[in-house]
Amino acid sequence: MIGYRRWGWLLLVASLSCICIATIFPFEFSIPEGLSWQFVIEEFNFGSSVKDYLQNILLFIPLGISLGIVLTPKQPKVWIILGSLFTSAILSTTIELTQFLLPTRVSNLTDIIYNSLGGTLGGVLYYWRIHIIQFFSGILTGNPHKLSLKSLLIAIVSYCSLVILGIWVLLISVNLSNWDEDYYLAIGNEVTGDRPWNGYIQSLYICDRSLNQQEVTKVFDYPDSFFSQLPSLVTSLEFHDYRNLDQDQSQQLPDLTWQKTLSLSAIDNSSDNLAKNIGNKKHLNQTVLFSQERWLKTEEPAVSLNSKLKDTDEFSISLILATNKINQFGPARIISLSDGIYAQNMIIGQQRSDFNFRIRTPITGSNATQPEFIIPNIFSDQSFHHILITFSKKKLRFYIDQPENQYFFEFTPATSFLIYFPWEKRPWIINLQDFDLLKYQQLFYTIIIIPLAILIIILIYYLLIKYLLFK
Template sequence: MNIKKSSRWGNLLFIASLAAIVIATISPFNFQIPPGFSDQFIFQKFEFGGSVKDYWQNILLFIPLGISLAMIGDRQRLNSPTIVAVACLVSILTTSAVETTQLFLPSRVSNLSDIICNSLGGTLGAIFYFWRKYIAQFLLGLIYQDTNRLSLKSLLIAIASYCAFVTLMVLVLLANVNLSNWDDYYYLAIGNEVTGDRPWNGRINNLYISDRGFNPSQVQQAFTEADTLFAQSPDLVTFLKFTEEANSYQDRSHHLPKLLWQNVSASDAQAQKRSLKTQQSSENAGILVNSRQWLKTAQPAAALTQKLQHTGEFSLYLAVSSNNPNQSGPARIISLSYGTVNHNLAIGQEGTDLQLRLRTPITGSAASQPRFRIPRIFENNDLCRLLVVFADKKLDFYINNAATKYSFEFTPATSFFSYIPWSRVDWIVNLEKFKPLKYQLLFYTIIIIPLVILGAYLVFYQRLKSSNFSN
């Protein structure tokens, strides 16, 4: 009877886990044959990398599959190593089939790291199945303070395993503060989202980007002679100075495709030129962008993306002025993206606040875990000079001078919540109120409490055994 029940539950869990995997990874099932499909296309489209949250989600997704396979294998009286090996193999085949299928889904990306994490999840599921009695006995011993269910060996294994697990989590966080998950098929838009549905109303004078983080002396120079600093930099990857009327704009570093006006009808062309001439004589010279006219690269900004992805750092200088203190969306000042969801980098305006999204394996493909906000930057239409420096696991913002600085450092304490399997809605870090100490206290409290509990049980267990031995 027990064998029949185990068989039935194993089969049901296997079917349910496969259904969950299909729904989570292949929906909405809008299959399309990509242009130029071939064997070479398959190898080219498989990426490596992702976000920490994706790694964790993929492991959790395949654990039920591993458990179900272990239940079925146990029913067939296979030995434990064989069942674990079968669970690993089936997980590899299943996730490989899923990732290959995703090549035919425009909204999905095939990823080698997904195959690794999914396979690990299936293998862990099978291992957990065989350890279930020991784990349950240990947890019940802790909950009911029953030393008969505990042993010195189990407590030491638990402490060592917990320390190893925490160390691994910290190392993963430290290793993933980079730009490795940027996509090079994203376009660069100025004054809007690349899809045209997040318009910003204002003027832009300059956009300069270096693929290296600036040191303090370079930061000082950026606010006194930005043109010279960037133009003479050997690390220059974008140099856009909007001072002349034109139908298109070419990056002087030649890393970007041409920037073309979007949504500008022929009847608006002369009005646009008159507007440009008027702006050039005004205090805030530059080009006007809004919902009726904005810029976008003719092709994806692949060279720019690859340069920044390779170095894993950058310095970005932007001189802009807003025409409206109540813009929302956030309204995109610049966006290196593929739509309103997935971004490599986006700088925008929400009310009078400046918002930035930066994609890393920590912040995710939407670059929203978290987003960053600096309040009251666009309270008037004065020219705002912004310098963003990302280097050495740190994000620095300088507003109008080197002294006005806002910072965020990607440490295990500030990045730990990336391990939450679900996305936090509206996770925005206000850099004006950002206190690293608060994150550190919370992080170390969460990490140390389980270790203190296990240590206390170990001391209690030793004293109890010593007392029993004395009696």
């Protein structure tokens, strides 16, 4: 017994070490300005991503198991579970409060909830350890005497319940509920200035609802007149002259300011270069150059824009633009609604010559990179392109230059289940040009059906052995 508990202490120390490294590394503490209890309450976030929830649960399961081992065996089982719950909750709360002293970390109330759930689950697993070990031993060795009808039925029901729960979580997690309303809008760069895009933009329109097919046709025929009459318009920007930027005509966006000044000679040279290379000349006199030396950012967070899209769970974005450089990396940010490269509501970018899109949902996470969407070779020339993006009811649609040139993606359990992998699937890139929904569905249903089929076969084998052959 002493040796058994000694292993429990070792597991406890190891689990605490892993938790500390995963949650407060690199231990670079600093006191934020204005730190107070009111500051702590206001800055506590709620809601993250499905992957974060799963990782938080898995991280604290070893802690719950180790607590079950080190607690005195004379304690009732219920006290072991409650002890795991309260210890996990107290430890997680302490960690989240400590994260206020770490500039690279974000304190989150949901982390406390799921960490506590993970610790409690560890206590439950320790409580049922003998039954669990006996069950898997019976399956692996093929010994029906280690199994029981009750354990097999519980395993099948538990597995089906877990699958249903997992599918339900994926179904309710395709929304914009985790968007941060205090993010800035940047055009031609990331808000931190480290992902510049080199190209030209003529107009940007954003409305807080999706467009139907008839409206999409009108957008490509008469974009300016269509959006000027649209009541749901929340951002309207037309770039006609770098000297006199037309501020948001919908008057719902903070003032945009140029972050760097580009010399007149540089602008003239770039305009000459555009005139030589561009395929479509009709936008040449109604466009503005964006580059590392010249890009736009709202003076204040775009609260109205973020909140309206978040509230409706829909949007449409119309963008007329041309790249000035075929190969750009980062991806280079054409449009960024974010607070930096690790905290994004949405980005539209260029990676090499491909169009790149990221959107934040409880599935895709705070960095919106799981998955990211690309359309190849949109920027393989320096012609102007009209890009329209719509989002509604779990569906993303991308239109390039004309309504018929359409790319489609729908968030379903079959296309989103890879988010349950605890590790990062890098890179998880969805190429919308050759996206095959059938392959995702086949993989999804295969992963679900195989374990269930194994359990049912074992159940049938058990019944044959137990009740027919030895009757």
